[in-house]
Amino acid sequence: MAEVRYREALNQALREEMQADESVFIMGEDVGVFQGAFKVTAGLLEEFGEKRVRDTPISENTIVGMGVGAAMGGLRPVVEIMTINFSLLAMDQIVNSAASIRYMFNAQVKVPLVIRMPQGGGHQLGPTHSHSLEAWFLHVPGLLVAVPSTPADAKGLLKAAIRDDNPVIFIEHEALYGKKGEVPENGEPLRFGEAAVRREGDDVTIVGVSRMAATALQAAETLAAEHEVEADVIDPRTLRPLDLDTILESVRKTNRAVIVEEGWPHGGVGANFAALIQEQAFDYLDAPVARVTGADIPMPYSKPLEQAAFPHEEHVVQAALATFRDL
Amino acid sequence: MATEGATGAEKAHEAGIEQPIHDLPGEDTCRLILQKMLLIRRFEERAGEMYAKARIGGFLHLCIGEEATIVGATQALADGDYLMSTYREHGQALARGTEPERVMAELFGKVDGCSGGRGGSMHLFDFERRFLGGYGIVGGSLPLSAGVALAADYGETEDAVLSMMGDGATNQGTFSETMNLAALWSLPVVFLVINNQFGMGTSLERHSAVTDLSQKSEGFGVPGSRCDGMDVLDTHAVVSDALRCAREERKPQLVEAVTYRYRGHSMADPEEYRSKEEVEEWRRRDPINNFRQRVTEDGMLSDDDVEKLDSEAQERIEEAVEFAENSPFPDLAALYDDVYVMEGSSPHAWWLVDQRSPETHRGEAEREAGDVAQELAEAGAAYAGEDVTSERRSRHTPRGDDQGEGEPAEESRDEEGGAD
Ligand SMILES: Cc1ncc(C[n+]2csc(CCOP(=O)(O)OP(=O)(O)O)c2C)c(N)n1
Ligand SMILES: [Mg+2]
Numbered sequence: 250m251a252e253v254r255y256r257e258a259l260n261q262a263l264r265e266e267m268q269a270d271e272s273v274f275i276m277g278e279d280v281g282v283f284q285g286a287f288k289v290t291a292g293l294l295e296e297f298g299e300k301r302v303r304d305t306p307i308s309e310n311t312i313v314g315m316g317v318g319a320a321m322g323g324l325r326p327v328v329e330i331m332t333i334n335f336s337l338l339a340m341d342q343i344v345n346s347a348a349s350i351r352y353m354f355n356a357q358v359k360v361p362l363v364i365r366m367p368q369g370g371g372h373q374l375g376p377t378h379s380h381s382l383e384a385w386f387l388h389v390p391g392l393l394v395a396v397p398s399t400p401a402d403a404k405g406l407l408k409a410a411i412r413d414d415n416p417v418i419f420i421e422h423e424a425l426y427g428k429k430g431e432v433p434e435n436g437e438p439l440r441f442g443e444a445a446v447r448r449e450g451d452d453v454t455i456v457g458v459s460r461m462a463a464t465a466l467q468a469a470e471t472l473a474a475e476h477e478v479e480a481d482v483i484d485p486r487t488l489r490p491l492d493l494d495t496i497l498e499s500v501r502k503t504n505r506a507v508i509v510e511e512g513w514p515h516g517g518v519g520a521n522f523a524a525l526i527q528e529q530a531f532d533y534l535d536a537p538v539a540r541v542t543g544a545d546i547p548m549p550y551s552k553p554l555e556q557a558a559f560p561h562e563e564h565v566v567q568a569a570l571a572t573f574r575d576l
Numbered sequence: 577m578a579t580e581g582a583t584g585a586e587k588a589h590e591a592g593i594e595q596p597i598h599d600l601p602g603e604d605t606c607r608l609i610l611q612k613m614l615l616i617r618r619f620e621e622r623a624g625e626m627y628a629k630a631r632i633g634g635f636l637h638l639c640i641g642e643e644a645t646i647v648g649a650t651q652a653l654a655d656g657d658y659l660m661s662t663y664r665e666h667g668q669a670l671a672r673g674t675e676p677e678r679v680m681a682e683l684f685g686k687v688d689g690c691s692g693g694r695g696g697s698m699h700l701f702d703f704e705r706r707f708l709g710g711y712g713i714v715g716g717s718l719p720l721s722a723g724v725a726l727a728a729d730y731g732e733t734e735d736a737v738l739s740m741m742g743d744g745a746t747n748q749g750t751f752s753e754t755m756n757l758a759a760l761w762s763l764p765v766v767f768l769v770i771n772n773q774f775g776m777g778t779s780l781e782r783h784s785a786v787t788d789l790s791q792k793s794e795g796f797g798v799p800g801s802r803c804d805g806m807d808v809l810d811t812h813a814v815v816s817d818a819l820r821c822a823r824e825e826r827k828p829q830l831v832e833a834v835t836y837r838y839r840g841h842s843m844a845d846p847e848e849y850r851s852k853e854e855v856e857e858w859r860r861r862d863p864i865n866n867f868r869q870r871v872t873e874d875g876m877l878s879d880d881d882v883e884k885l886d887s888e889a890q891e892r893i894e895e896a897v898e899f900a901e902n903s904p905f906p907d908l909a910a911l912y913d914d915v916y917v918m919e920g921s922s923p924h925a926w927w928l929v930d931q932r933s934p935e936t937h938r939g940e941a942e943r944e945a946g947d948v949a950q951e952l953a954e955a956g957a958a959y960a961g962e963d964v965t966s967e968r969r970s971r972h973t974p975r976g977d978d979q980g981e982g983e984p985a986e987e988s989r990d991e992e993g994g995a996d
Contacts, residue, residue, distance in 0.1 A: 274730070300730070306760065311719040311753035318723020321708060322658075324730055326723075345713050346720060354701035354709060355692030356914040390915050390928055414917035442925025490925030525929070 250431040258400035258432050259289045259365075259421065262407035263327065265436055267297055270325060273411055276303035276312060277329030277365075286331045287367060287426050313339035313364060317346045317416070320362040325411060333368035333382050333420065340385075347416040348391030363410045367421040369460055369511055370559045376547035379555070381511035383459060384518050386418040387488045393417040393441055394488040398462035400430035402486055405439030412438060422460045442490035446499075450479025453505040453569050456496060457484060458518050461509040461541075461560060468509075468565035476570060488518060496522070497530050504535040505572040511559045514542040536572040541565050598809035606871045609651065609808055610882065613643040613864045614889040616667040619676055620839075622893045623666065623683055623697075627843050631901075632683045636697050637664040641838040642772060644863030646671050648803075648811025649738060649768055649833070652819050656735040658706045658728070660721040662742055663698030664770075664837075665710035674702040676896035686903035693906045714775075715741065715748030718767070722758045725765035729826070736764040736823045738815070744775020744783060746792050755830070759797030762826040766818045767793065769830065770805065772837040777849040793830040805835030806863045835863075905960075908953045 267273045279286055281294040281304040294302040305312050316326040330336045347360055370379040386394045393415050397403040410417040448469050457465030462484035469480040481499040500506050506526055508519035519540035526538050544558040600606055620638040627636045650671040661668040669679050674690050682689025683697050691701050698712040711717040721739030728735040758765050769789045773780050781787050790800030803814035811833055818829035836858040840847050871877045912928055
């Protein structure tokens with residue numbers, strides 16, 4: 250296994266899939282000459298040329314729509330949106346075209362499109378560049394949603410996304426691009442719909458989404474060291490399809506669940522998981538399902554405010570301990 | 577520029593449209609053109625009646641008046657070319673060869689419809705004939721069509737795309753974005769603006785600062801031209817030329833077809849935004865009557881020949897109605913099918929959530945959602961009404977989900993007299 254950064258792992262996935270399949274190509278704003286706003290596409294223009302690494306104008310809705318059309322025409326486009334907030338300009342094509350076309354046209358075509366984009370706070374980019382919107386996409390039947398939190402998952406899931414015949418919303422995290430991790434060299438794709446159990450414990454289940462998978466893991470170590478609480482830490486890795494069974498299995502063992510996400514609480518991933526858990530494992534719960542979410546506000550710029558607006562280890566520890574409180 | 581308050585004919589005149597200038601093509605072609613235009617008109621008339629009888633739900637947008645634009649343009653396509661359109665696309669599907677039976681069945685929401693009953697009037701699709709869809713979002717199909725052109729270009733094929741839109745769609749952001757990208761990347765696509773003078777109830781000069789729509793793409797690098805959309809031969813000639821440019825020179829083109837829709841925007845349109853006189857003026861330039869007159873005056877076809885074509889078209893439409901009536905509604909068990917392609921993926925995860933029952937449902941991989949879920953699905957479907965087919969329109973009208981298109985007024989449900 251080699252130790253590589255998250256962004257390099259993504260780059261490897263793109264390169265390998267482009268080498269393996271002529272129909273895979275990349276388009277997005279500044280993905281070519283500039284090598285990507287976060288340098289994920291570094292070196293690809295040089296290797297594959299302008300036909301397959303396409304710098305586009307700033308036209309999100311049309312870039313995504315063209316990706317859908319090209320996918321209908323037999324290609325496997327990988328569209329990069331610079332930041333998840335900009336995908337809001339493309340919401341029409343994502344929901345009304347990408348997600349619906351196969352069903353609406355009775356399976357006469359498929360849409361093997363990947364839309365990659367980073368999310369998350371921490372870089373002081375203010376309310377238009379820092380949000381976490383996985384719940385918006387999770388909401389939509391017809392889309393697959395990946396939220397890799399490690400370099401290995403980033404590579405394995407991106408390869409799987411490119412080979413998948415469905416439209417995939419592939420959500421990276423800005424704060425993870427520089428993080429290093431072991432990445433298997435075999436180049437095998439991972440499977441969607443298989444959660445990773447990052448740590449095992451019998452007392453409480455903590456589910457962390459995107460970057461919060463790492464935060465959940467840190468919190469679990471603190472819970473063990475300082476509070477004698479052993480947590481199961483689960484990273485769902487994909488939100489659609491969802492490996493709910495692994496989460497339920499854990500909850501049936503621990504009888505407590507904490508969901509950690511960076512996005513907003515109303516209609517969030519945690520709200521959804523809490524509903525699914527109580528529907529499927531109500532009898533096993535010893536406490537209400539707890540949620541730790543980003544603050545219910547547009548992301549502020551000022552550093553202390555921004556840091557206060559998304560969850561940290563302490564928040565997760567407190568939420569986990571609260572599930573042991575007598576009710 | 578059309579002046580405010582100008583009549584239809586004056587507008588047409590100001591738009592620079594002259595009398596027919598093209599020689600008639602051979603007899604077989606003339607017959608085919610007339611046959612297709614008649615088929616479309618008869619189909620649309622009958623669809624309107626079926627809507628009034630509540631056989632068809634949702635919105636129904638008829639293209640009566642636009643037949644020359646549709647047939648002239650689609651006749652310019654090669655077999656390998658792709659066609660994409662708006663929600664006003666029954667004629668496009670028929671012109672491309674989709675059987676009227678399958679189009680009517682789709683309007684009826686039946687399983688034999690060309691989209692399996694899942695799309696309805698606004699979302700017809702026939703992959704085999706490279707008709708890649710009607711789309712319900714104004715301007716939504718423009719990026720898609722450029723993407724299909726990109727795929728055709730990427731694969732180094734000779735295929736081109738004909739991408740149709742309404743005059744109203746030229747005001748969408750996707751219009752300018754797509755023009756720019758199509759030109760920037762030299763894509764083999766022709767955009768056909770079907771200028772029927774209105775976006776719903778808003779007339780061209782009230783919705784677009786530039787009313788010569790052939791100019792609107794030029795600043796983005798897509799040359800525009802104009803054709804008389806009431807003249808099937810002119811439309812054919814101009815679109816053929818544009819397709820040649822797009823295909824051979826890799827220069828995307830825009831064509832504005834100046835035409836008119838005789839009927840309301842949808843069936844729910846009381847048409848308070850225009851005068852009867854204006855409609856009458858345009859009807860005098862009826863594309864079918866005019867073409868019919870030319871071929872009969874020329875002696876190529878006799879009146880009897882034309883009458884025969886017309887009665888054949890009407891018979892065919894009757895067959896389509898019968899077929900649609902007899903086709904079953906889609907199977908409830910397939911409600912969750914085809915949201916995803918599941919081969920090669922992990923079928924054991926949760927793809928879809930069925931909230932109607934306490935049992936788990938993972939989509940089509942585990943179709944056996946259980947008896948309770950099936951019963952509840954049937955209970956839901958029962959709200960469609962047992963004799964949904966015989967009821968007059970009353971409660972099947974969508975409410976408030978598309979502001980502006982509104983609900984049909986009670987009076988307007990009946991056929992709005994007058995033969996087209
Ligand atoms: C994005 C979007 N906005 C609004 C509508 C509602 N709507 C449906 S058709 C229409 C008018 C479009 O006019 P035009 O493009 O000229 O096409 P026509 O109906 O005349 O064929 C409007 C506003 C819609 N379907 N999609
Ligand atoms: Mg119009």
